[in-house]
Amino acid sequence: MRLHPVILAGGRGERFWPLSRRNRPKQLLPLLSDRSMLSDTVDRLSGLARPRDMFVITASDLVGAVREAAPQIPHHHVVGEPIGRNTAPAVALAAWWLRDAGDDAVAVVLPSDHRIEPAERYRAELEAAAWVALERRTIVTFGIPPTRPETGYGYIEVGEPIEAGSPVRTVAAFREKPNQETATRYLADGRHLWNAGIFIFSPAVMLEEIHAHAPEIAALLPALTERLADLSEQALERYYAAVPSISIDYAVMEKSRRTLVARAGFAWDDLGSWAALGEGASSDARGNATRGRTILIDSEGVVAFSDGGLVAALGVKDLVVVRTGDATLVISRDRVQDVRAIVDRLKKEPDGASFL
């Protein structure tokens, strides 16, 4: 078996302003270590796959930054989408490129900007899931046991184990983001897992399922006659101009009967906001979490982040404080989702662009 990680790194977003900027979205930020989340993701996959078997699909204007963040991946394996079209077109592209990679090839599609630990367990579970995908000719996803009634994630309702004692089960249903009441029920019933956005499959199996459930995408693939290394900007532009914007969950997973879900034993967090940096094991006894040069005195529930210079806080509670080279953000921890309001204000101000 030979694994081919396909890292999806096309995300945008302003949730990590002021660290994130127009051309430096979350996956390129050093949120969890001194290197970017993408670099952490590539490192985490080391030992499971060779860098020359890895791919990154990102936005075309981020290609240079991605190549810099993941220099061990061959440059022509970093592909820039001319426009964002959600995940299905990218997964289809990856399956198409890998169609001739051999009978033992397994693609592992995964996001570039999640917190996952410990890495050893993650790799072992991914490898086990890849064997299942290869041998059973299925698409295996990962489900995370929920720890809170989260309304921001999709869920997977599990069916029966494929074998007694196996963490891999059939899929009863993919569920879209629930409302609070439903999320509370999901948390209680023990049959619903968070959809971690990881998809493991033989390229041929995914191509078959795309043909069956998303023929409008499948129809565009044969025009991509070049090998990946030779793929022209024009060919990519034609493909993305024609392909619908749709998630792989909606286009394929919800309809396919060849899906399975592995119950994850690793810790997972999609790190959706600054506040997430302080959740769980990352925080100290007073609920504070820090990165960079910081001093906290008589403070609790504070996330303090500096990528240069000192952040000092005294006598404050439930705040996120972020210092970058040109800006400082101070935001109530329960308002972190509203950081966009600051970005929106900056868009309207004469000198605002320099902070975006």
Place this chain on the structure above:
Amino acid sequence: MRLHPVILAGGRGERFWPLSRRNRPKQLLPLLSDRSMLSDTVDRLSGLARPRDMFVITASDLVGAVREAAPQIPHHHVVGEPIGRNTAPAVALAAWWLRDAGDDAVAVVLPSDHRIEPAERYRAELEAAAWVALERRTIVTFGIPPTRPETGYGYIEVGEPIEAGSPVRTVAAFREKPNQETATRYLADGRHLWNAGIFIFSPAVMLEEIHAHAPEIAALLPALTERLADLSEQALERYYAAVPSISIDYAVMEKSRRTLVARAGFAWDDLGSWAALGEGASSDARGNATRGRTILIDSEGVVAFSDGGLVAALGVKDLVVVRTGDATLVISRDRVQDVRAIVDRLKKEPDGASFL
């Protein structure tokens, strides 16, 4: 009449960290305008006195910075004290230097780091007080009508007006910093004013009072035989090594019978902390006060200060946020006096010195 302002600019302190540093104390900070508080003070005196009649007494290691901040004052009028010895030695020096300045000379001793407005009214009241000092051969101080039961200031208990309707009164007593109960009584009785640290006098009168009430200081003055312009470092060092550390209030004012107090009609604030930047008229309808590039959304009671870069706050309350080139401070507004705790922590840390 010819006024000779003597600006006392020897203060130290860490209350405005991270903007204030070891060699950049409060009077050298641009807290109220784009220029230092000392520059603001010199500007405020313009029209009342000529720059060549002004003096600054500061710490010896700040002489260069003071000359830069007040370039219109002759360089030899900026005098550096080798060691801090409170206000009496400085006032005595000033009186001694000005003893030959002529019968119409009036010294106006004042701090360099207070907020005072409007400047026109201030100048008019200072000039009127100087006439009183000159004609009645007295030392005139300024008293500020208190607006809160402040325990951090000295008070002056007023006696009778020197003339019907005059804002200048006799002094019943100088009062040291009161406890809370006494301060509340002072505020209620209407007879106590805050001591603003302004002293207006003919040099000869002050010298007579120093001879009478602080002979140990008076005895050291004749050794200073040089004119100010020629005063050697050695002579200054001898004087400061021998002179007691004592305030002019305690050494002279509390004992002299030749004191008067003018009730100030101008607004005054000693700006004792970051929180003071947000007090009174400086704040907007939500109690926020800002300087530099800032964005505040859904916030109240916030003092936001930037001397470079953007400070953005959202959903926060009663905070002080300060951003400088190398540090960001976030502190609860009711804990601003404890900023020293951060400075103390930095003194103990290996890389801390660079932030002090």
